[in-house]
Amino acid sequence: xxxxxxxxxxxxxxxxxxxxxxxxxxxxxxxxxxxxxxxxxxxxxxxxxxxxxxxxxxxxxxxxxxxxxxxxxxxxxxxxxxxxxxxxxxxxxxxxxxxxxxxxxxxxxxxxxxxxxxxxxxxxxxxxxxxxxxxxxxxxxxxxxxxxxxxxxxxxxxxxxxxxxxxxxxxxxxxxxxxxxxxxxxxxxxxxxxxxxxxxxxxxxxxxxxxxxxxxxxxxxxxxxxxxxxxxxxxxxxxxxxxxxxxxxxxxxxxxxxxxxxxxxxxxxxxxxxxxxxxxxxxxxxxxxxxxxxxxxxxxxxxxxxxxxxxxxxxxxxxxxxxxxxxxxxxxxxxxxxxxxxxxxxxxxxxxxxxxxxxxxxxxxxxxxxxxxxxxxxxxxxxxxxxxxxxxxxxxxxxxxxxxxxxxxxxxxxxxxxxxxxxxxxxxxxxxxxxxxxxxxxxxxxxxxxxxxxxxxxxxxxxxxxxxxxxxxxxxxxxxxxxxxxxxxxxxxxxxxxxxxxxxxxxxxxxxxxxxxxxxxxxxxxxxxxxxxxxxxxxxx
Amino acid sequence: xxxxxxxxxxxxxxxxxxxxxxxxxxxxxxxxxxxxxxxxxxxxxxxxxxxxxxxxxxxxxxxxxxxxxxxxxxxxxxxxxxxxxxxxxxxxxxxxxxxxxxxxxxxxxxxxxxxxxxxxxxxxxxxxxxxxxxxxxxxxxxxxxxxxxxxxxxxxxxxxxxxxxxxxxxxxxxxxxxxxxxxxxxxxxxxxxxxxxxxxxxxxxxxxxxxxxxxxxxxxxxxxxxxxxxxxxxxxxxxxxxxxxxxxxxxxxxxxxx
Numbered sequence: 001x002x003x004x005x006x007x008x009x010x011x012x013x014x015x016x017x018x019x020x021x022x023x024x025x026x027x028x029x030x031x032x033x034x035x036x037x038x039x040x041x042x043x044x045x046x047x048x049x050x051x052x053x054x055x056x057x058x059x060x061x062x063x064x065x066x067x068x069x070x071x072x073x074x075x076x077x078x079x080x081x082x083x084x085x086x087x088x089x090x091x092x093x094x095x096x097x098x099x100x101x102x103x104x105x106x107x108x109x110x111x112x113x114x115x116x117x118x119x120x121x122x123x124x125x126x127x128x129x130x131x132x133x134x135x136x137x138x139x140x141x142x143x144x145x146x147x148x149x150x151x152x153x154x155x156x157x158x159x160x161x162x163x164x165x166x167x168x169x170x171x172x173x174x175x176x177x178x179x180x181x182x183x184x185x186x187x188x189x190x191x192x193x194x195x196x197x198x199x200x201x202x203x204x205x206x207x208x209x210x211x212x213x214x215x216x217x218x219x220x221x222x223x224x225x226x227x228x229x230x231x232x233x234x235x236x237x238x239x240x241x242x243x244x245x246x247x248x249x250x251x252x253x254x255x256x257x258x259x260x261x262x263x264x265x266x267x268x269x270x271x272x273x274x275x276x277x278x279x280x281x282x283x284x285x286x287x288x289x290x291x292x293x294x295x296x297x298x299x300x301x302x303x304x305x306x307x308x309x310x311x312x313x314x315x316x317x318x319x320x321x322x323x324x325x326x327x328x329x330x331x332x333x334x335x336x337x338x339x340x341x342x343x344x345x346x347x348x349x350x351x352x353x354x355x356x357x358x359x360x361x362x363x364x365x366x367x368x369x370x371x372x373x374x375x376x377x378x379x380x381x382x383x384x385x386x387x388x389x390x391x392x393x394x395x396x397x398x399x400x401x402x403x404x405x406x407x408x409x410x411x412x413x414x415x416x417x418x419x420x421x422x423x424x425x426x427x428x429x430x431x432x433x434x435x436x437x438x439x440x441x442x443x444x445x446x447x448x449x450x451x452x453x454x455x456x457x458x459x460x461x462x463x464x465x466x467x468x469x470x471x472x473x474x475x476x477x478x479x480x481x482x483x484x485x486x487x488x489x490x491x492x493x494x495x496x497x498x499x500x501x502x503x504x505x506x507x508x509x510x511x512x513x514x515x516x517x518x519x520x521x522x523x524x525x526x527x528x529x530x531x532x533x534x535x536x537x538x539x540x541x
Numbered sequence: 542x543x544x545x546x547x548x549x550x551x552x553x554x555x556x557x558x559x560x561x562x563x564x565x566x567x568x569x570x571x572x573x574x575x576x577x578x579x580x581x582x583x584x585x586x587x588x589x590x591x592x593x594x595x596x597x598x599x600x601x602x603x604x605x606x607x608x609x610x611x612x613x614x615x616x617x618x619x620x621x622x623x624x625x626x627x628x629x630x631x632x633x634x635x636x637x638x639x640x641x642x643x644x645x646x647x648x649x650x651x652x653x654x655x656x657x658x659x660x661x662x663x664x665x666x667x668x669x670x671x672x673x674x675x676x677x678x679x680x681x682x683x684x685x686x687x688x689x690x691x692x693x694x695x696x697x698x699x700x701x702x703x704x705x706x707x708x709x710x711x712x713x714x715x716x717x718x719x720x721x722x723x724x725x726x727x728x729x730x731x732x733x734x735x736x737x738x739x740x741x742x743x744x745x746x747x748x749x750x751x752x753x754x755x756x757x758x759x760x761x762x763x764x765x766x767x768x769x770x771x772x773x774x775x776x777x778x779x780x781x782x783x784x785x786x787x788x789x790x791x792x793x794x795x796x797x798x799x
């Protein structure tokens with residue numbers, strides 16, 4: 001718990017930063033827009049309709065959508081990075097526009113027409129009427145809209161994690177994926193507290209505006225400024241822990257940084273959204289940090305996002321699986337031997353994208369279909385052929401991606417699988433859905449410790465419809481040839497066996513005596529008997 | 542002097558066209574107080590809004606002191622013409638003092654000059670500055686709001702004052718008091734005043750001359766006595782007949798029943 005709280009400040013600061021920047025940008029766009037169109041009913045209706053449509057796009061989708069939009073437009077033509085702060089702020093800004101613009105237009109419409117006419121009759125220009133009469137009279141309604149937008153923005157900012165922006169969502173996503181409910185609750189509570197605090201401050205400002213003594217508006221404004229300074233300025237410096245998303249291993253000797261060759265001193269790691277990835281990224285982090293390389297982590301990235309992030313240099317390394325690259329990016333069919341697929345994948349990565357694979361870590365994390373032992377016994381299921389005969393009476397569950405991945409199309413086609421019902425679950429909850437008999441078959445990961453822990457049966461794949469999935473460290477262009485990175489990470493090749501990784505995953509996933517991903521990674525490195533890296537020989541002169 | 546020369550204003554288009562004001566000619570002499578009398582929809586409000594160009598006529602022209610209002614800068618023109626509307630139209634977010642000082646502020650007067658002028662005007666309309674300057678409009682009675690509205694209209698020392706049903710929403714005693722004060726202010730400041738009203742008695746007791754509007758047309762312009770003795774048409778005659786009837790009824794009441 002203390003560790004969780006120690007990791008909180010940088011996430012809180014980063015969260016507040018994106019919410020605040022998005023809110024400020026939203027105000028900067030919405031208010032002038034509303035002022036320009038408030039007296040033109042048709043334009044106002046049009047703008048509000050567009051903003052309303054944006055509002056109906058689910059938050060996660062809107063944020064994820066910003067990644068390809070920015071990637072394919074050169075960052076909207078001004079080089080905004082496709083990952084991290086840029087897409088998060090743009091999506092949240094779009095979200096903030098509707099409540100602010102709608103309230104501003106409503107507020108301006110609500111100003112008594114006779115008062116506006118009186119102002120005109122006194123000889124005020126349109127601009128003076130707007131600034132001295134209409135805006136002050138509409139101010140309370142406008143302020144209420146900003147308040148609504150603030151609460152929405154702080155809430156939706158938790159969804160910035162999957163596009164690579166550290167925020168309180170890191171605790172929520174990681175907590176959910178690793179069944180660490182206290183981590184999840186800390187994330188949720190912090191987001192709620194931030195939301196309530198911001199709302200209270202804006203509320204005080206709103207009341208002061210509606211009231212008669214304008215000077216009182218200074219107090220909430222000052223409090224807001226103080227909060228901003230505190231969260232953005234001071235908290236990150238207090239952070240000493242290795243909170244998810246924070247920088248760590250910053251102690252790079254000055255001599256290294258002063259090296260003449262651009263040797264790599266800082267590496268950004270990525271992780272997908274499941275336990276094994278959280279553990280593996282900690283393994284990489286520990287090895288790199290021990291070699292004196294500063295490490296940043298962007299965790300909970302979607303599996304397509306993460307490959308593009310590596311390709312575009314937004315991250316420098318992560319662990320992927322040969323079958324995923326083979327099927328989804330190379331768009332090949334299964335059916336070749338495991339070693340050949342790994343070799344072709346590595347050659348393709350180097351040829352097409354300048355990436356380097358450090359080879360298999362020593363285990364496979366394959367997609368497999370798993371059932372409860374009692375179902376297997378009752379129906380006599382051992383292989384996917386057996387399953388196909390009973391599929392019509394069974395329901396299947398899978399993680400978010402599986403049903404839209406090519407692996408599913410291939411295995412379904414190979415065996416003619418047609419289930420009575422299919423449903424997607426969060427990977428964490430998927431095993432519970434099976435044991436609680438909500439579904440009868442799930443897509444499981446072969447390295448998942450819960451297969452054994454839940455006493456599940458993995459069905460055989462006699463047609464080899466599912467490809468092999470060797471876990472391999474993939475290095476991006478920037479660090480592909482760096483001697484010190486290779487020195488730190490190469491000893492991992494072949495060192496992590498399936499039983500070891502399964503145990504490490506289970507340590508994090510189990511209900512009792514849970515370990516953090518970092519603790520599981522430390523355990524894994526000890527058990528695998530990998531010596532601390534001595535990479536001094538690879539340092540530049 | 543205000544001259545309305547053959548002004549017309551139409552609303553709508555095609556077959557749905559409606560004349561709000563049709564070929565109206567009216568001349569208000571300097572220091573004169575003219576009441577524009579008519580039912581709602583008669584075009585009386587449209588007519589005075591042509592003077593400060595809140596509405597521009599489709600045909601004809603409006604001249605103030607011999608100069609076409611369209612030759613003026615519209616904003617500068619309005620700042621030289623006092624304008625009072627029903628229920629005052631005070632800005633609810635400003636104090637009474639700030640409301641009265643609006644036009645001087647727009648004209649860039651010094652703070653001291655605005656302050657002095659505000660107090661002077663509040664005193665003129667019968668509101669003690671010490672008591673009312675810092676109050677907000679919703680803390681005033683209807684009559685007090687209307688007084689503040691008149692003070693605001695007079696702040697920049699205009700020579701022309703336009704009033705659009707200024708006393709319409711007031712109780713009879715407050716209305717009578719304000720009518721008296723308006724008459725006094727009009728005379729003391731040497732204003733040229735046009736007041737729109739639908740109240741016949743108000744027009745008869747307050748105005749030098751009355752302009753009777755009916756369905757966008759000007760039926761007659763004359764002193765109260767002229768309208769009584771020589772109504773120009775049936776509508777004016779009917780109006781005056783009604784007044785006479787009411788006066789007779791009141792006189793009988795005054796003589797007492799046996």
